Amino acid sequence: MEVVLGVDLGTSAVKVSAVDREGKIVAQQSEAYSLNQPEPGYSEQNPEDWVTGTTAAIDRLIKVDGIKPDEITGISYSGQMHGLVLLDDHNQVLRPAILWNDTRTTEQCKEILDTMGQDFIDITRNVPLEGFTLPKLLWVKENEPELFNNVSVFLLPKDYLRYRMTGKIAMEYSDAAGTVMLDEENKTWSTKIADAFDLSQTIFPPLIESIGFAGTIGDTYAKFSGLKTTTKIYGGAADNAAGAIGAGILSSNQVLSSIGTSGVVLKYEDNADVDYKGALHFFNHAIPNKFYTMGVTLAAGYSLSWFKKTFSADQDFTEFVNAAGDSTVGANGLLFTPYIVGERTPYPDGDARGSFIGIDGTHNKADFTRAVLEGIVFSFKDIMRIFAEKGSNFDTVVSIGGGAKSPLWLQIQADVFNKKVVTLKNEQGPGLGAAMIAAVGVGWFDSLSDCAQKFVSYDQEYVPGSGNVEKYEKMYQLYKQVYGQTAEISHKLMEYRRNNL
Numbered sequence: 405m406e407v408v409l410g411v412d413l414g415t416s417a418v419k420v421s422a423v424d425r426e427g428k429i430v431a432q433q434s435e436a437y438s439l440n441q442p443e444p445g446y447s448e449q450n451p452e453d454w455v456t457g458t459t460a461a462i463d464r465l466i467k468v469d470g471i472k473p474d475e476i477t478g479i480s481y482s483g484q485m486h487g488l489v490l491l492d493d494h495n496q497v498l499r500p501a502i503l504w505n506d507t508r509t510t511e512q513c514k515e516i517l518d519t520m521g522q523d524f525i526d527i528t529r530n531v532p533l534e535g536f537t538l539p540k541l542l543w544v545k546e547n548e549p550e551l552f553n554n555v556s557v558f559l560l561p562k563d564y565l566r567y568r569m570t571g572k573i574a575m576e577y578s579d580a581a582g583t584v585m586l587d588e589e590n591k592t593w594s595t596k597i598a599d600a601f602d603l604s605q606t607i608f609p610p611l612i613e614s615i616g617f618a619g620t621i622g623d624t625y626a627k628f629s630g631l632k633t634t635t636k637i638y639g640g641a642a643d644n645a646a647g648a649i650g651a652g653i654l655s656s657n658q659v660l661s662s663i664g665t666s667g668v669v670l671k672y673e674d675n676a677d678v679d680y681k682g683a684l685h686f687f688n689h690a691i692p693n694k695f696y697t698m699g700v701t702l703a704a705g706y707s708l709s710w711f712k713k714t715f716s717a718d719q720d721f722t723e724f725v726n727a728a729g730d731s732t733v734g735a736n737g738l739l740f741t742p743y744i745v746g747e748r749t750p751y752p753d754g755d756a757r758g759s760f761i762g763i764d765g766t767h768n769k770a771d772f773t774r775a776v777l778e779g780i781v782f783s784f785k786d787i788m789r790i791f792a793e794k795g796s797n798f799d800t801v802v803s804i805g806g807g808a809k810s811p812l813w814l815q816i817q818a819d820v821f822n823k824k825v826v827t828l829k830n831e832q833g834p835g836l837g838a839a840m841i842a843a844v845g846v847g848w849f850d851s852l853s854d855c856a857q858k859f860v861s862y863d864q865e866y867v868p869g870s871g872n873v874e875k876y877e878k879m880y881q882l883y884k885q886v887y888g889q890t891a892e893i894s895h896k897l898m899e900y901r902r903n904n905l
C-alpha cells in the first residue's frame with residue numbers, strides 16, 4: 405500500500421501521519437519536546453529536538469505500525485511559523501531557535517518601522533511584530549554580534565528539518581512570507597529590506613513552492629531513520645497554510661478557527677487586492693499565487709494548558725475540560741483574557757498580560773476553566789470583528805487543532821461567533837494538509853483542490869444555541885473593555901518582573 409507522510413512540526417510536539425491514496429490516516433505517531441523560557445518574554449527550542457522527535461515518530465511508524473519504507477512515496481511538512489534557525493558555514497546550528505511566541509524584539513520592531521515606514525508594509529503586506537523573523541534576526545545582530553558574523557544562512561523550523569532529511573537548503577514561500585523579508589506579490593526576497601538593515605544577500609536561502617520537489621531522503625538521514633533514498637520530499641507549508649488546506653478552506657465563504665498552542669482565525673484570499681492595513685497578517689498560501697489573511701491569539705491552547713498544568717496537573721485533560729460544563733454560559737460572571745505571553749491581534753503588544761476579572765467568593769474551578777475556554781473564544785471574536793469591519797462575509801467556521809477535540813469548546817465557539825462551526829473527520833488539519841502537499845507532489849492529484857475533494861470531509865456540526873448567543877454577546881461587550889483598562893497595569897507588572905528577576 406502506497407502512503408505519503410505528513411510531518412506536522414508543532415510547538416508542543418511533532419506528529420507524523422501516514423496517509424493512503426483515499427486520504428485515510430492509516431497510522432500516526434507523535435513525539436513531544438520542550439519549550440524553554442529562559443527569561444520573561446523569551447521562547448526557544450533546540451532544533452535537534454525537532455529532528456530526533458521526527459525520527460522517533462517515523463521509526464515507530466515503521467516498527468510499531470508496520471509502514472514499509474519502500475511504500476512511503478513522498479513526504480511533506482507543516483511547520484510552526486517564524487522561528488529563527490541560524491546556521492554557520494558548516495550548516496551547524498549556532499544558537500537555540502527563537503520561536504514565534506518570543507516577544508523580546510519590541511525595540512527591533514520599532515526600528516524597522518522608523519527606518520522603512522510605509523515602504524515596509526507595502527513590500528511585506530504586514531506590520532513588523534515581535535513574533536516575525538526579521539526582528540529576531542536584528543535582535544541577534546545587535547545583541548550577539550560575534551555569533552551573527554558566523555551566520556551563513558537562516559532557516560525556519562520545518563525548512564531546517566527538511567534540510568536535515570534531504571541535505572538541501574531551501575525555504576518555501578508560505579513560510580518565507582512570515583519572515584517579513586519577502587516581497588509577497590513578486591515572490592522574491594526584498595533587496596530593499598536586506599539593504600535597509602545591512603543584511604548580506606548570501607544569508608537568504610533559495611525559495612521553493614509548497615508543492616515543489618525539494619530532493620530525496622539523503623544517505624545520512626536514510627541510515628539514521630530507516631527511510632529509503634527513493635522517497636521524494638516536497639516543500640511543505642506554514643502550519644496555518646497547511647491547516648487551511650487540510651480543512652478544505654479553498655473559498656472565501658469559510659474561515660478556519662485553529663486552537664493549537666496559538667489560536668488563529670484565517671480566511672482564504674483569491675488575490676492580493678485586499679488591504680487590512682496591517683490589522684491582520686497577510687501571507688502567501690500553499691496554493692501557488694493565492695493568499696490568506698489571519699489574526700493570531702498568541703496563547704490559545706497554551707492558556708488552557710498553562711491553567712491545567714498549574715491548577716489541575718494530575719487530572720485527565722478531557723475530564724478537566726468537560727468539568728467546565730458544570731459552570732454556566734458566561735462562567736457565572738467570570739472573565740479571562742488570554743494575553744499570558746503578550747498578544748498579537750487585535751492588540752500588537754508583547755507586554756500585554758492576561759487577567760481574571762470578577763472573581764467572586766462563590767466561583768469554583770469549573771468556573772475558572774470555563775472562563776479560560778470562553779476568553780480564548782472571545783479573543784477569536786475580536787479577530788472576526790476585524791474581518792466583519794472590512795466587509796468580509798462568511799457563513800461557516802471550520803475548527804481544527806487540539807481544541808477541536810472538545811465538544812463543549814466547539815459549542816462555545818458556535819455560540820460566541822453566532823455561526824455554524826464544523827469539525828473535520830480527520831482532526832489532523834495541518835498534518836493532513838502536509839500529506840496533501842506530498843500527495844500532489846508525487847502526482848496522485850493535479851492540484852490541492854482536487855486532492856481536497858477526496859481527502860477532506862466534515863464531521864460534526866455545531867449551531868448557535870438560542871439564548872446563549874445573547875448572553876455571550878453581553879459578556880463579549882465586557883471582555884472588549886478589559887485590555888484597554890488593564891494594559892498600563894500589565895506593562896508595569898512586566899517591568900517589575902524584568903527588574904526583579
Ligand SMILES: Nc1ncnc2c1ncn2[C@@H]1O[C@H](COP(=O)(O)OP(=O)(O)O)[C@@H](O)[C@H]1O
Pocket residue numbers: 414415416417663664665666704705706707708709721722725805806807808809810813
Ligand atoms: N482533550 C482536549 N480538549 C480540549 N483541548 C485540548 C485537549 N487536548 C489538548 N487540547 C488543547 O490543544 C492544544 C494543542 O493543540 P495542537 O494543535 O496539538 O498544538 P500545536 O500544533 O501547537 O503543538 C493544547 O494547548 C490544549 O490546550
Ligand SMILES: O=C(CO)[C@@H](O)[C@H](O)COP(=O)(O)O
Pocket residue numbers: 414415416483484485486504505535582643644664665666667668685700
Ligand atoms: O505565529 C504563528 C502564526 O503567525 C503561530 O500560529 C505559529 O505558526 C505556531 O502555531 P501552533 O504551534 O499553535 O500551531
